[in-house]
Amino acid sequence: MPEIGDKKHVLRQDARSGNPNILSVDIGGTLIKAAVIDQSGALVSEFVTTPTPHPATPDTIIALIARIAAPLPDFGLISIGFPGVVHRECISTAPNLGTAHWKNFDLEQTLRDTFGAPVRILNDAIVYGLGVAKGPGRECVLTFGTGMGCALFSDGTIFCGLELGQHYARDDQNYDQYVGHAAYLELGLDAWNARAERALQAVHALTNADRIYLGGGNSRRITFALPEWATIVQPSSGVAGGARLWHADMDRWFAPRQPAMAQARERT
Incomplete structure (x- = not known):
């Protein structure tokens, strides 16, 4: 040690x-x-x-x-x-x-x-979410980095952590593989953004969150138009x-x- x-x-x-x-x-x-x-x-x-x-x-x-x-x-x-x-x-x-x-x-x-x-x-x-989720309502944090992280908050307090990165986005890939950093390097910016947008919409449909905060190192690579309920937050969160x-x-x-x-x- x-x-x-x-x-x-x-x-x-x-x-x-x-x-x-x-x-x-x-x-x-x-x-x-x-x-x-x-x-x-x-x-x-x-x-x-x-x-x-x-x-x-x-x-x-x-x-x-x-x-x-x-x-x-x-x-x-x-x-x-x-x-x-x-x-x-x-x-x-x-x-x-x-x-x-x-x-x-x-x-x-x-x-x-x-x-x-x-x-x-x-x-x-x-x-990460504890740094940004203030309430009221249901808030979700979605992080794009090496993999994909997710957590859900209710009125500013922890509701649950969701290990969605280990759930399958399609038959042969979980979300860590589907939108993780390795996928970004393999696909390039545009194709990776298409996947990230699909992942965001899927998480919103699953959680019915009032607000989704996007973080992680690859959130700065997002180029698609964000819906009104989604916001990119600072890496320092x-x-x-x-x-x-x-x-x-x-x-x-x-x-x-x-x-x-x-x-x-x-x-x-």
Whole structure:
């Protein structure tokens, strides 16, 4: 397991003050983005972006997060957006990281042991959506990157994560393959946009969302005319959403693993 040298990033004074800064990390199949943010989601540091290593094993990803964190301002909490199914902060699937080593991996505990700081982890599309979904009504986040991510929100709170990327767009391809980055490289801009538009319409028909927010690295490649219910949002939303993971309304998602924090809030 990676070491951090002088253990600079443990629970420092900012954490003990009751208003800790957050290391927010968006893990993608192609890029990893990170920044230190405050409790409102405002940047305390500049964004750091680095290619995702391959093979993207747990050890290599954790070591990379440690290297990214080393020069950043102090933080007392960690938020992770992870590209796969996360169950009680253990990893169930990681299709776009290309390794079976993530199956049932306890990423929360490993990062906690590495940094000495509390950690909260959810699927990356959910964390992305936490940065943009404000309500009212039903809102959906659809991310186009290495694969396709999707999450649904009701009145600004999480309704469910939808692993639509692993569902089939047609007989021989799931949505990760149909509109993922490899498809963009193979098809070119115009043909990829035709597929992305079909995927958007399919998700709207499935979710009946009032608004769909489009994000991920390849959302900037969208050239088709968007319907009035769809909006492209900033790439920084995934990192900014990391602040929401530590708001009181999120405690119920993490209470099985972090009951002390929820109980402490109830006493204040």
